[in-house]
Amino acid sequence: MKLTIKSLPIFALMAVMFSGCNNSKSPNGNRGALASTAAEKVYVPPGEHDEFYAFFSGGYSGNLTVYGLPSGRMFKEIPVFSQFPTNGYGYSEETKPMLNTSHGFIPWDDLHHPDISQTDGKLDGRWIFVNGNNTPRIARIDLKTFETDEIIEVPNSAGNHSSSFVTENTEYVVAGTRFSVPVPQKDISIKEYRGNFKGALSFIEVAPETGRMNLKFQIMMPGFDYDLSHPGRGKSHGWFFFTTYNTEEANTLLEVNASQNDKDFIAAVNWKKIEEYINNGGGTKMPAEYAHNVYDHSTHSAKSTIKKEVLMVDPTKVPGAVFLLPTPKSPHGCDVDPTGKYIIGNGKLSADLTIHSFGKMIAAIEAEKFDGDAYGIPILKFEDVLAGQVKSGGLGPLHTEFDGKGNAYTTFFISSELVKWNVETREVIDRQPNYYSVGHVMIPGGNSAAPFGKYAVAMNKITKDRYLPTGPELEHSAQLFDISGEKMELLLDFPTHGEPHYAAGIPAEILAPESQKIYRLEDNKHEFAALGGDETRVERHGNEVHVYMSMIRSHFTPDNIEGIRVGDKVYFHITNHEQDFDVPHGFAMIGANNAELLIMPGQTRTLVWEPGQVGVWPFYCTDFCSALHQEMQGYVRVSPANSDIKLSWSLGE
């Protein structure tokens, strides 16, 4: 045990000096209760593990990154919406279907808001949901394998920003359009925006056992911009809250034209009421084209299906289902406290923070105290739903998270600070500057009924001089705070990969024991797997050639192939026969117009190669796998298109 001077009164120090210096088990500092310096608090000694997983949105990387807290080390980048040359995601035949959409193959998206599945309002660690903002999609990532298992496109939407957040028991994962568009799409002048453009909110049900997603219904809302959302919980379970901006319905120069109204709205949606409505036959089926892509871990392959219909709900036809809560001004984050009593509207052009009361909202609804309507949707009165405001919190509030001890933590972009305040009294307790221009904040479980209020991570939008310079393009930056005490303590700056918009944290003890190590060969149902050595072979079907190949330390079977011709389309179906943890093999073919394959133990992957030139061309293993890794190679002989060289293959001959 290492103790530092600052942390101890002299008597304790003397006692340690004469009795305790040599009973150390950890020579490299200490992260326990007595760790006192920031250095010690964030240091995870070699061989020890972080306390929390933190899943950071990659933003424009399209991927999800996995970090450890408190160390700030990145353990993995999980490809979701973007091609990932590193392991062939989006290049291999098995994974290409994951990126299919109604617009065809889309190799990129802008991944924003991760949310971990919940049971009874608590993180259950089964799946994590993320949204694609650009070509609207929701993805589900399995937290046993850390792989993207499912992607569903969201029709009638554009700029899928206010997602992907789950209800208290993961009944639904919810999405909302940021850009309103004609629904259905049509050839109409942009200047006809007002009244003609609509904003769809989408409720995607999640199968309790499998996690499988199904777009249950959409709500056709006015043509505002829907920014963020959060579920009700506890007493507000059954409701979902969405911030709106551009209630001005401007279609150009929004930085001016969408900043005119003193108040925009939080839309409160009683989804249980809508569920009841559609279960009784409510809603209208409308044509809509959207992709549903599902990855199957037994076939190690994804399939894409195009769906053709969606159930649309007109909120004005469902009394009591949707209400608008006036909220200053251009609110961005829409956050619900762990008790479900308060809805915080973070008015991004405001100095004050608005806290709505769920109880007052219900009372106002029951009393029918409305202040007009917007396209038929009742507007409540600001003062009737307001619980109170945090005054002088800062400037430009964006997002709020909670520590489970009655405190809220709000980021202020313009004044660049993280502000801690008491949810009930709304008094400011502490404020810490952020370097620079903070966007989201994350506390593990901070968007649930049961946060783990030990650390807060501020995700900053501007980096400038925080790290060694790397030319004009910089990574974004996160700051880790210890929030276990009354005052926040800045511990660490660490760079993030892509542009994090929100993150989701969870204690390691929930996920780590469930983490899968290999795929069992005996469970491999891939159509083209070569499971036994005798199944390795090469087959020609016209100009399609299928190579059934296996790999094990340190050779491919077969490793010499002849009889391939220019103009052939060669499918290398390769099965990794290893059954030990952390023994992947890679496969690369010179001149291939895609990427490598990185193949996990027990898995099968397929690379297509269309040889354009006569010659003898090598392939090799890309992942250093043994002392004889450099010997793990092979050759393919490519003959002219009209050659009569017979197909042959061998190993060791």
Added chain:
Amino acid sequence: MKLTIKSLPIFALMAVMFSGCNNSKSPNGNRGALASTAAEKVYVPPGEHDEFYAFFSGGYSGNLTVYGLPSGRMFKEIPVFSQFPTNGYGYSEETKPMLNTSHGFIPWDDLHHPDISQTDGKLDGRWIFVNGNNTPRIARIDLKTFETDEIIEVPNSAGNHSSSFVTENTEYVVAGTRFSVPVPQKDISIKEYRGNFKGALSFIEVAPETGRMNLKFQIMMPGFDYDLSHPGRGKSHGWFFFTTYNTEEANTLLEVNASQNDKDFIAAVNWKKIEEYINNGGGTKMPAEYAHNVYDHSTHSAKSTIKKEVLMVDPTKVPGAVFLLPTPKSPHGCDVDPTGKYIIGNGKLSADLTIHSFGKMIAAIEAEKFDGDAYGIPILKFEDVLAGQVKSGGLGPLHTEFDGKGNAYTTFFISSELVKWNVETREVIDRQPNYYSVGHVMIPGGNSAAPFGKYAVAMNKITKDRYLPTGPELEHSAQLFDISGEKMELLLDFPTHGEPHYAAGIPAEILAPESQKIYRLEDNKHEFAALGGDETRVERHGNEVHVYMSMIRSHFTPDNIEGIRVGDKVYFHITNHEQDFDVPHGFAMIGANNAELLIMPGQTRTLVWEPGQVGVWPFYCTDFCSALHQEMQGYVRVSPANSDIKLSWSLGE
């Protein structure tokens, strides 16, 4: 200043207790001379900077990653050989030509060995060179902008592993083929390997001012596998050394068949002699097709040229140019000490480490003490060139680096350890276990005449339980050692991105002051740039539409575009008008079949969009740029193919 108990004798501690506790300037630990715990040694407090840059090869990511030492934080991923959805590299029109090859567009490669440019054998920090292993290429990255400026394909090669290392004054960057192939390629049975397959070594000259690369000559060597290489320096300047394996010339099951010979070779190449030979008209011009891709920072665009010829040198025609040094067994790393006196052959299936003497080699050559030849290339006698061996160093030596204080650090893959030994006495000084199965080791400047021997980073191939588990696929792992003392001290485990094969480190003070912050708008010579507001416009040429767009906080000009038709090919040429550091903007178009554009201040980028559906479709800025970032959006109206809607564009109307 924070001091810990362990570091101080009691008297000193008492003195501090009563006099020194309050004179602290850094509340968060201390990295200075008195930092005593590993935690403090690796901790870089918020706002402070790391001491070294470390450039890690991304291996199968195809990219180069930039870390700080001692913190182990990743600051950037520089796209080189792979498409990078994060910023549109390989998707934007300006960057696609960077990935062109004689095989067409290749969106991936396997990036292995970074090497920083040198002057007088010392790191000069101008450029860093890296190799693509799969479809043989060398790239040059500018260390002012941290962008890939140039990629040259290497013809007559396959598995470009033994590169990219530079000579003492960056006269050349050198490459060597790992897989021998027919040269030129031809339709020949793989079984005809022996004698018919050849291994090309490539010398690419580097223009002293611009860094521009030109393939000066290739040497047609026997059909071995060329594994790694390093330049001579000091007295051995003018020579280059390449390890070989598979001198058995096996073509199948190499893990067995290429491990038969007791000794393979290190090939010593006197490139100055060959330079003289070709300057006198030596060598044979042979047809060869290879791409040369150059990025121009004034046009912000890359151009690809296909070259058609290479100068080939037959080493048997140049007396005194190439010799073979027998080296046990299947040597992998080929490392030259800072003085240039010793060449270390790391026989990967050996227990001992072989150190050849440059002086003894020269003497043996001058005495013509040869032991036969291989395809006409003289073989020297092992005992004539041997300086000595490190006995019981470990098992499976792979790579060696140097600290500039007379010590070498060798990794042993099989026994999984880093071993420090004295270069002159060859005595082992210290050994530290690695977790697990170490490949390369890097000391900043460790491959130069003047290493900075403060830290060593071991890059490990197996990760297993070093971090929180993330399913079957794991990141690789690095370990940071303090090597400033007699014994090495393990400081930190940190994960790496992709699979690092080697790294190159350099003191921050060399690079940081030169780092570029923005691109000046006035220097922007992009053909389609809209530099003034009045240059923004939309032009139709048949079904090609060119949008000349600008972006500045927080709007696009124009942001409403009409008159686009289904079937059009729309080129968005977008210029970022910001001139402040760290204010990039992004551009994303719903349904685009490529990626986003991330555009630095002063830069122009082009995205192609081929709208397939009638409707009104949004675009937006993907990089949170201001309090009104969410308002930075626009719409494009897409009409049917036969529509007569006139082209129009506007902002704020």
